[in-house]
Amino acid sequence: MENNFKKEFKITERAIELYLDDKGAGSLVYTLENSVFTIESIFVNPLYRGMGLASELVHEAIKFCETNDYKIHPVCSYAVDYFKKHPHQLVQE
Numbered sequence: 630m631e632n633n634f635k636k637e638f639k640i641t642e643r644a645i646e647l648y649l650d651d652k653g654a655g656s657l658v659y660t661l662e663n664s665v666f667t668i669e670s671i672f673v674n675p676l677y678r679g680m681g682l683a684s685e686l687v688h689e690a691i692k693f694c695e696t697n698d699y700k701i702h703p704v705c706s707y708a709v710d711y712f713k714k715h716p717h718q719l720v721q722e
Contacts (some may be wrong), residue, residue, distance in 0.1 A: 632680065638689050645689050647682060657686040666690065666699040666720075668708040687711050694720045 634649035643675045645657040655673035659666055668690060673682045687708060694701050701720045712719045 636685075638686075643691065645686055647686055647689075648689060649661060650675060653684045655686055656668065657690055661699065662675055664697075664699050665702050666694050667702040670705045671707045683707055684711065685716075691718055 632649075634654075635651070637648045637651075638647065639646045643658060643660070645654065645659070647655040653674060655671070655678045657668060658670045658672075659668055661667070668673075668687075671686055672685050673680075690701065693699070699720065701712075703712050703719075
């Protein structure tokens with residue numbers, strides 16, 4: 630089933646937030662130290678689970694890190710599993 634939500638990502642000092650139709654749908658919490666972007670946790674609102682939003686949050690983090698030359702260090706279980714399945718997307722240089 631296709632959704633027609635208006636999607637927006639907001640990057641704050643500690644999180645990448647995802648909004649669908651201006652409602653909080655999920656977030657990726659991170660720390661940033663010495664150009665290392667550590668993914669601490671990912672949360673998706675139960676109303677929006679099963680739509681691939683956690684993966685979209687990781688994709689947004691990858692884009693952010695590539696743009697800023699940050700290395701990614703996944704800590705939360707979802708991010709660790711994601712990069713095991715997609716090791717070519719792990720930004721390390």
